[in-house]
Amino acid sequence: MITNTKCECGHQNRVGTVLCEACGKPLGEHANSTELLEMRYDGAARRSQRANPNFIDKIWNFFSSVKVAIYLIIITLIGASLGTIFEQESNFINFDPSTFYKEKYGTIGAIYYKLGLSHTYESWWFVLLLVMIGASLVICSLDRVLPLYKALSKQKVRKHLQFLTRQKVVYQGPVEGDGASWTERAVKPLKKKGYRVHTDGDALLAEKQRFSRWGPYVIHIGLIIFLLAVLFRGLPGLNIDEHYWFPEGEITKIPDSNLYLKNEKFTVEYYSEEEMSAEFRETGKIVPKLFETKAVLYECTADCDDPSKEPVLQEVERHDIRVNDPLNYKGFKAYQFDFDLTPKLRSVTPALVNVKTGEQYGKFRLDMTNPQQQFTLGPYTLELKNKFMDFSLNEQGQPVSKSKDPNAPAFLFLIKGPDLPAEGSQYIYFPKQVDKERFQQDAINDKLGGVQNTLSLDVLAMEDVDFIASSSYLNIRVDRVMPFIWLGLGIVMLGLIMGFYWHHRRIWLRIDDGILTLGGHTAKNWFGLRREVASFLKTMGIEVDEKQLDNGGNRS
Amino acid sequence: MGKARRPVQIIILFIIVILGGYAVSAAVSGGGSGKPAVGDKPPAIKLLGLDGSVHTLEEYKGKAVVINFWATWCTYCVSEMPALQAQWQKWRDQGVVVLGINTGEDEMTVRNFTEQLGVDFPVLYDSDNEAVQSYGVVPMPTTFFVDPKGKIASIHEGELNLATLNDQIRQLLSP
Numbered sequence: 001m002i003t004n005t006k007c008e009c010g011h012q013n014r015v016g017t018v019l020c021e022a023c024g025k026p027l028g029e030h031a032n033s034t035e036l037l038e039m040r041y042d043g044a045a046r047r048s049q050r051a052n053p054n055f056i057d058k059i060w061n062f063f064s065s066v067k068v069a070i071y072l073i074i075i076t077l078i079g080a081s082l083g084t085i086f087e088q089e090s091n092f093i094n095f096d097p098s099t100f101y102k103e104k105y106g107t108i109g110a111i112y113y114k115l116g117l118s119h120t121y122e123s124w125w126f127v128l129l130l131v132m133i134g135a136s137l138v139i140c141s142l143d144r145v146l147p148l149y150k151a152l153s154k155q156k157v158r159k160h161l162q163f164l165t166r167q168k169v170v171y172q173g174p175v176e177g178d179g180a181s182w183t184e185r186a187v188k189p190l191k192k193k194g195y196r197v198h199t200d201g202d203a204l205l206a207e208k209q210r211f212s213r214w215g216p217y218v219i220h221i222g223l224i225i226f227l228l229a230v231l232f233r234g235l236p237g238l239n240i241d242e243h244y245w246f247p248e249g250e251i252t253k254i255p256d257s258n259l260y261l262k263n264e265k266f267t268v269e270y271y272s273e274e275e276m277s278a279e280f281r282e283t284g285k286i287v288p289k290l291f292e293t294k295a296v297l298y299e300c301t302a303d304c305d306d307p308s309k310e311p312v313l314q315e316v317e318r319h320d321i322r323v324n325d326p327l328n329y330k331g332f333k334a335y336q337f338d339f340d341l342t343p344k345l346r347s348v349t350p351a352l353v354n355v356k357t358g359e360q361y362g363k364f365r366l367d368m369t370n371p372q373q374q375f376t377l378g379p380y381t382l383e384l385k386n387k388f389m390d391f392s393l394n395e396q397g398q399p400v401s402k403s404k405d406p407n408a409p410a411f412l413f414l415i416k417g418p419d420l421p422a423e424g425s426q427y428i429y430f431p432k433q434v435d436k437e438r439f440q441q442d443a444i445n446d447k448l449g450g451v452q453n454t455l456s457l458d459v460l461a462m463e464d465v466d467f468i469a470s471s472s473y474l475n476i477r478v479d480r481v482m483p484f485i486w487l488g489l490g491i492v493m494l495g496l497i498m499g500f501y502w503h504h505r506r507i508w509l510r511i512d513d514g515i516l517t518l519g520g521h522t523a524k525n526w527f528g529l530r531r532e533v534a535s536f537l538k539t540m541g542i543e544v545d546e547k548q549l550d551n552g553g554n555r556s
Numbered sequence: 557m558g559k560a561r562r563p564v565q566i567i568i569l570f571i572i573v574i575l576g577g578y579a580v581s582a583a584v585s586g587g588g589s590g591k592p593a594v595g596d597k598p599p600a601i602k603l604l605g606l607d608g609s610v611h612t613l614e615e616y617k618g619k620a621v622v623i624n625f626w627a628t629w630c631t632y633c634v635s636e637m638p639a640l641q642a643q644w645q646k647w648r649d650q651g652v653v654v655l656g657i658n659t660g661e662d663e664m665t666v667r668n669f670t671e672q673l674g675v676d677f678p679v680l681y682d683s684d685n686e687a688v689q690s691y692g693v694v695p696m697p698t699t700f701f702v703d704p705k706g707k708i709a710s711i712h713e714g715e716l717n718l719a720t721l722n723d724q725i726r727q728l729l730s731p
Contacts, residue, residue, distance in 0.1 A: 051594075056565060056569065057565075059569060060565055122583055123583060124584045126584045127582075127583040128576070128580050130579075131572070131575070131579055131580060131655060134572070134576070134578075135572045135576065144569070228575070231579040234582050234583075253686075255684070255685075255686055255689055306610060307602060307603055308604050308609065308610050369662045370663065370664070371662075384664070385668075386664070386665075387664060388631060389629070391664075400631075401629040404627060404629055404660055404661055
């Protein structure tokens, strides 16, 4: 297909050009009409408009269409709204989505879950829509901004008469004297109004605030940054939102990081009866007033990745974490989330006592995890043979542990020393008094060798028992994407301001045989432009009513 | 100007396809939970073994690996231990590794237990529950069967008996 795109001024235009790139004469089907001109992109051809599009051009053309972009946005909005019907899976921690939706909402809930709408925003089709919107943003912008930039940066001062008369703001009338000198006189008042003025004999072009035309494209750049940030939030290390337990007094590793957090002390305070209102007191509820985790954050500096070595830790941050007052270290945040006040035994320090004489042979520390295995106390040696954190007997009558938590700890020792057999004698020890009675420590020891008649292990004072008093449940968050979200939104705002608070205004005029023809164009606020043109003409000695300048039509 | 446009177009479309493809595939594979599924590569581990040295899955490249998550306090884990040991004995010469990952117990407990039962396949300590989390293990025991190509062939939750274990391992070697 060959289309003649040569203008009468001699300029060769590209396919799809609406107004001649040089003189502004309307081309093709637009040439013989009297309607207002199509001024979008200054009449330049969009890049995608080609005579013979191939496969790549067709993809390009698809995404460069504003119509397609609008459909994509509408589909995305509908899709996004589906995700708001029921709560999303990402709102919960530790729950089973396969039963939750059915139980709470019945069949509809089950269908909702089956359709994958319980994780709408993470689903492939939603992400695909966002990617397509992104592609559309990039391609639409490039397709338009480059031709527009070229058209605006090489504007001719003298335009075709039709270009002027078919603008929305038009004035035609006689002027006295020489055309060129009239034009010369017009420069000053226009400059005063902030226009940059170019003249070419008896033709003139005045222009101001062209940069506002770039506003929409700046908005697009911001949106692209925003979309990229949203789409790539899932990259490793960019976003963490997890919950972990931190037992008091322990240094706990935070998975997938080289950070360790120590819960030095956890406190919870409740509102006292006096502080509550009378109505509230009746409900009988106990309301916490303050949760606080005194936390110390450590960074591993060496041997971090070698499980056979103890990591070398360095303190980097210290903070009292309270609700809405997280620990913050370079974007790593720990929020107070929950707590558990069930005490857990950490260690006991029993003494070896002679039952008959009451003589004490000394104390030793017995940790619940990784205890020391050899102890020497006076003339006796104790060898720790086995331990059961949650002691119980199985069906075969063998000692087993029911869990790894020290609910009912038991320790089996082999004791050697005076008055004991040379190969030693076994002795079981339950640090908790309730367990001693429940599992009949003495009866077991009697069967094991009868050491309980000569020796016993006893905790002598309360300070010999070390508890993990509580555990704090913290929400660990890292969001390295947020700065990019803000950056993107900031750029969007900048683009909005550029586009909304300033208007690109242009005034062309030419004088042909004593007749002045003036055309004006702006992207928005025609009222303002008309007023400016009228006031300019007034200073030039031409009285004209603002409204008379309006050339009619709705095209903007 | 026409000549310069084509490469630019292609480069831009290419970047969109790459970035978009990554985002969509991450959404497809991620599925939200992050749990490894059948057909996935098993998550990397780096854990201290009962033998005192550090082990990773790299060591067992090209072998079929049976990864069993267990604890001494878990009754079903304890009762399937002899079956695991027996199958380890049977298949170890044919490129099969049984890997027992103990979930958060200390050395003494694990050592006593394995000695008592005569377990001699590699046992690793997952003291910080890192492997439990990356493998998304909920009930115990959970066993992952990894084929010699390094893909998870099946996941079994609950106790395994001698016969099913044998079948699973045979399938790993001759799919």
